[in-house]
Amino acid sequence: MILAGGFPMALELPDAERGRWFKDFVDMVIDRDVLEIRKVRQRHVLPLILRHLAARTTSTVSAADIARQVGLDQRMVGDYITLLESVFLAHRLESYGRTLSGKVSRTPKVHLIDSGLAAHLLGVSQRKLNRRDPATLTEFGKVVETFVVNELIKQAGWAESVVQFSHFRTRQQHEVDLVIESSEGEVVGVEVKAKSSIEEADFRGLRLLRDKLGADFVGGVLLNLGQQSFRHDDRLYVMPADRLWTAPSNSW
Structure with a gap:
């Protein structure tokens, strides 16, 4: 389910x-939707920027970093990223807004x-996963996190309460x-962890958030690929x- 995604x-x-379907889909969205919004002279750059965003899925987004790698102006790359968001190929997850500490990062994730x-864009396939290639497993971890984040955002549509989504990260790399x-x-x-086992360090960010928020912290959940709750x-x-x-x- 994670590798297949959710497009019917x-x-x-x-x-x-x-x-091949994903490749054709990206080409169609860029040629039809993006170019309707904006006349883009360097149309060939958009799939390249999308691949760079795929490489950074679950990470903080930096137009300057991508601009250096593709050899374009930072402002132009930032504009292209916004275009890719506007046609629903990517989205940003803002940082958690409540003031907890001056050491909390304010940079959004993509x-x-x-x-x-x-x-597809990261080249993660079931065959590569079966070979247990370390690089593929690392990329798969990003895909799993993106799957969970997107799924929870979708499911919030039928929730009784209105909720906001964000991510939490400190400059000491504590994160949720x-x-x-x-x-x-x-x-x-x-x-989110793309493994079946757990370690105490996996709860570091959740513990910090719990201790900072006190009674406002309802609960923290570590979702993994195991079978036990x-x-x-x-x-x-x-x-x-x-x-x-x-x-x-089973119940708690």
Whole structure:
């Protein structure tokens, strides 16, 4: 499910044909939607910038960094990134806005709009994963996080409460992949790990957020690729990522 993504037409295709569909889809969106919004002289640069965004999915976005690598003006690259967002190929996840400390990063993260598209652009396939190639496993971790973030944002559409999404990161690299805040100020943190095991260090960001927010911190969930759901510590839980689409078979 993570590698296939959520586009209905892509899901209907065999794995071998899905890559061609994603390529044609990107070309169509750029030729039809982007060029309707803006006359882009260097049309060939847009797929290149999209690949750079794919390489940074789940990471903080820097137009200056991408501009240096593609040899373009920073302002132009920033404009092109905004164009790719406007046609729903990528989206930004703003940093958590509540003032916790002057050491909290205020830089947004970027996510591709679909995990299947991210996997295609990053070259992550089931065959490569089966070989346990370290570089592929690293990229797969990004795809898993993008899948979870996008899925939770989609599912918020039917939630009874209106919520806002962001990410939390300090300059000491303590981070929480997704922060969900209600209009009443209640907060849930979600950390994503593309593995079946857990380590104490995996909860570092969730613990910091819990301790900083106190009673406003409702709970923190570490979603991974394991099969067990359990309470790890005070208001901190572990759940399989497939709980996003399957009913739990056990209770807390």
